[in-house]
Amino acid sequence: MGKRFMYMNTKAPYGTVYALESLEVVLIGAAFEQDVSLAFIGDGVYQLKKGQDTQGIGMKNFSPTYAALGDYDVNKIYVEKESLEERGLSLDDLQHLVWEDEDEDWAEKDSIKLVSRSELADVIDDQDVVLSF
Amino acid sequence: MTTLHTVNKSPFSSSSFDDCLGLAKSGSTVLLFEDGVYAATTGTSSAEAITNANGVSFAVLGPDAKARGVEGKIADGIKVVDYDGFVDLVAEHDKVHAWL
């Protein structure tokens, strides 16, 4: 399965380019058949907020791209619980990201794993490469 | 797996130092460099957090502290390294996690 790659997302979308350009790395990276996980912590959780409408600010709404991640075999998306709570958000506020498990008759499964800070620390600890943006 | 965490922002302007401490596991090392060196200076709550961090080692990049005139203010128990030491820290840990 190759190396375990973890993409760290700590920044909100639109105010800076990091969210968009890190997503572009994920999509390209998917072709390399490594073991990919994404982590959203701190303001990074805002990237997954549903209902983004960017018409008024004249920027491209790239949030639909997160929904396509499942098709790229990127289905381990860790969202830190404490970061959500600090921001008055819950899982319901985020996009519902899914993937289809071909080993289970293409059953639709949730890609987002809500984890506590300490659980996430263990997940990150297990990774071979951490990509930060 | 051991991790070298790198923090390059002042703890007063960014949450990256706190965020890093919240996720760093025992056995890992945090390298404070660029503006992150301020977290290692005496009389700050960050230096106190460093003292209380169990099992996590801290290092500060000397040249960055010197550049900022705070090399004489680094709290006890924090190793001062130069770029050679930075390279060694990278080699000694299994991976590097940059907090940006």
Place this chain on the structure above:
Amino acid sequence: MKLGIQINEGPYQHQAADSAYQFAKAALAKGHEIFRVFFYHDGVNTATRLAVPPQDDRNITQEWTELQKEHNLDLVVCIAAAQRRGLMDEDEAKRQGKDANNIAEGFRISGLGQLIEAGIECDRLVTFGA
């Protein structure tokens, strides 16, 4: 050790390119191999041929060009980030119908796959950014 370096910020605006340079020099002096230096986000601006910084301070682009020459480093500028920010080599400029190119000596433009490859091939990936 085989090292990969990622630089996420532009020269002078942040210390990233400087820190990465000092780190790279130290690593090379210790006999480590630098597999690739990958410039992403505003980091692509490090590759401009057109910078004329004040003479009494470091010339970041030139530092990297010289280090590349001395150690045959692979300095890669991400094409997607470069296109957004207007960094072009001769081929790209022709392809895009632009009237100029501006990549400095020693840098090459390539895809994001080069960063992933660095992650796969290297023992350590070190990221400098903000």
